Amino acid sequence: MNTVAGSSSSSSLFVAVASAAVNNNPPTEATPSEETKTEKATETNITTKTGAREASIGMATRAETLSLLEVDSAQGDNDMGDGDSGIADIDSSTLSSSVRSSVYEFIEENGRTYHRYKEGQYFLPNDESERERLDLQHQLFLLTFQDQLHLSPTTEEQLHNVLDIGTGTGIWAIDFALRNPSAHVIGTDLSPIQPSHTPANCQFIIEDAQDPWIFPSHQTFSLIHGRALASCFTRPQDVLTSAAGHLTPGTGWLEFQDIVIPMRCIDDSWEGTALQRWNHLMVDCIQRTGRDISYSQRYKEMFRLAGLVDVHDRHFVWPTNRWCRGEEYKRIATWFLKDMSDGLEAISLQILSRIAGMSRDEIDVFLDEVRKDLANPEYHVYIPVTVTMGRRLA
């Protein structure tokens, strides 16, 4: 394991450079007035802008899932082509100068780089190919939500200060800032992998979301967003509690968009496959590190525990390939297959080498098998995706 200099060009913990403003505000939805009403609406498969792909499969029963996903019996191969193509007074001095410099050093292991600041907290790499994958995954989320960056029922007028925790490459934060030029957007992450050219109303801070937040207690946000953070936290409830305390009273929303690990299968078709073994092995290994890999399926109760109200969620699915019937699913599946095929090594490497004790050769052979299974339309596998939202009381 080596330490290497990070590739970010910024020498500051803050990255904020001027640029543009394209107003392309995401559609908003009606504000649920009371919790019971919201619950009712979300648990009866409401018709929404994303309706066709949405279903109540949260704690997915087999019957519910089967009614949502159907095998496309006409699907011969897995061919991709079918024509579808002020913020406030943030004190950056909370990090000591030695920590500041270490932020820009990365750990090198097995040919990939990992964050050095708070080393070991997060087990995926932060190098160029992982950044490309995160940007691709951003498109997958947008495709799933019909180009909406958030599903919380906020209005444009309410969106002043917005926070994106675990922002990754910052692509959501930048997109949000461009679409909402009057909002001020901050992204935080352990890794300084955000671009140095950002819209003027967007900035990035290196911070561990599990630590007490650096924002002063009076600093509140109209929307706090977190995406694809399902395996990040050992203390997810602490993160939610910090977030709840920094929402604007009465109108501030917290929204987490996440996958629900592990993958599932609508039938027995994946029994004995490398893909099934990989899912079980990853869950087992991650649990051995003391991490609860399944917390994203409990976000609703965790949001309530953090004191939020009007808590509700919406459910989606990403099939692993074009095995399923329906052009919308097939399009999403095409992107998800690319996401998984590109990201499989990044997701697996540290876990399988450090915890499962596999050699690099063993890992490569195993992942080749898993990649083939991911693309095989005979295996009817998908991953649930959930969006959980909650509002701070006045």
Ligand SMILES: C[S@@+](CC[C@H](N)C(=O)[O-])C[C@H]1O[C@@H](n2cnc3c(N)ncnc32)[C@H](O)[C@@H]1O
């Ligand atoms: C799967 S990526 C998702 C990035 C981004 N939210 C997106 O959807 O494109 C998870 C990100 O969370 C960051 N992360 C993990 N643990 C964190 C922590 N404790 N505090 C802040 N960021 C963290 C990682 O560095 C990584 O960039």
